[in-house]
Structures are given as structure tokens and as C-alpha cells.
Amino acid sequence: MLFIHKKVAQMEYSKRKWYVDDTAKTNIYNKNLYVIIVKDDNSFNQLLSFGYLFDQSECSYKLFLHQLYNILNYTPQIIVCDRCIAQYNALKLLFPHSKLFFCRIHIERSLKKYFKNDHIIMKLFHLTMNMKLNENDLIETWKSIIMKNIKNIEEDSDDDENTCYGDNESNDEEENDDQLFEPDTSDIINSTDRHNTLQDNIEQMIEEAKELNINKGLMCLIDLIQHKENWIPSECIKYGMYRDFTTNRVEGFFGHLKK
Secondary structure, three states: EEEEEEHHOOOHHHHHHEEEEEEEEEEOOOOEEEEEEOOOOOOOOOOEEEEEOOOOHHHHHHHHHHHHHHHHHOOEEEEOOOOOOHHHHHHHHHHOEEEEEEEEEHHHHHHHHHOOOOHHHHHHHHHOOOOOHHHHHHHHHHHHHHHHHHHHHHHHHHHOOOOOHHHHHHHHHHHHHHOOOOOOOHHHHHHHOOOOOOOOOHHHHHHHHHHHOOHHHHHHHHHHOHHHHHOHHHHHHOOOOOOOOOHHHHHHHHOOOEE
């Protein structure tokens, strides 16, 4: 089921930025509600479209967005969304010429699932998002942490072949992301040589991670590095999004529909 505000859809500002989000059956209708908000020329929120999805699968998102595109017959310049991979893939397919940005709030929520606020990963993230740390330093430090922990996991897996845990014993470090190896980041942060900073080895990291029983925290970091163009400050500034880098506009709309 799809609804479109015809008058809003015809306005020029609706072609600029979309703020999209959905609720996973936490609304009064107990449905997967998908909402698209735009900002008018006076910076007020305007509801462009909303609808009910069958589920949160990529197919459902594609169906909704395909119908929307056929009616509007235009694509926005920028879309702000969460980190739902099904939603992201559908948006990227149906609106290939739109610049996609991940909501900062959703990025923080994802990281906080695995790392405490005083963890080096979170500290560097907040410094970077507040323009107090070079984003390349953040990425390089994260990659250093990832690669070292992948190496440690490989070594631990070899040791585990000769180790048996009793029925009442457990390996606490497997589930404790605060036990991640944290390298000395001073050399990375203070370095002035940036020639090799952007030479990513993302694909290699992903392939190595897939072969290991790697914790979800590291996989979250790998995914964020892989999609860094969707959230790093320089890209936000480039597209005029630094001060408007969340889906809060949609969250405000959901506030009227929460259970």
C-alpha cells in the first residue's frame, strides 16, 4: 500500500533530499511502515510518501520504491537512510544517480551494540564526526584494529584445536568486544604522510573475515569502512549534509504512530 502527497511531490524541493526510514512493527498499526520526508524551502518537514511493506526484505523495498518512481518520474539528489542492507540495496538499484548517506544516529546505534562509549573505536568515531580528527586517521586506525584482531583470531583458532571447554566453562572473550586488541594509534594520528592512507584493502578484509568466526563488532567496522563514502564528514560537507546528517525528521513523524 502506497500513499503520495501530490502537492508536495510536485514541489521542486522534493527533488533535493529525501529522509527515509521505517518502523519494524512498533507502530500502532503493527505493520512495516515506510516513510519519506522532505524539507521545504523554509526547512519545515513535509510528508512526501508513506506505505506499508509486506516485510523488511529487499523485495518489499524494491516494490515500494519502484511504484514510487513510476509515479514521480524523478530521482532526488540525496537520500538519507539507515544501515539496513535490504533498504540500501533497493535504494541504490532504483535510484542509482542519487547520493546515499547513512544516518549518523543509526551508525552510532550499530557501534554501541558492540563497543562501549569509552572504547577507542567509539572515541575516535566521535572525534571524527565532530571534526576534531582527520577521517583518514579514523579509517586507518579501524583497519589496524581489524587486521590485528583477525590475526589474533586465526592464532586462537589454531590453539583451540588442542583446547576443550567443559560443559560449565565458557570463553568470555569471544563475546566481549571490549577485549579487542587496541593498537597504539599515536603514530597513525600524528603522521603527516597520507599518500597511502586511501589505499584500502577492504575486499581482502571481508574475505578473511568471512572465513573466520569473527565477532559482529569487527564485521560492523568492516562494513562501515566499505561504505565510508556514505557517511564520512568530507562527503557530507561536499553535499551540504554535515548539519543535516540524520533521519530525525522521519523519527519525529513516527513519534505520532508509536505504540
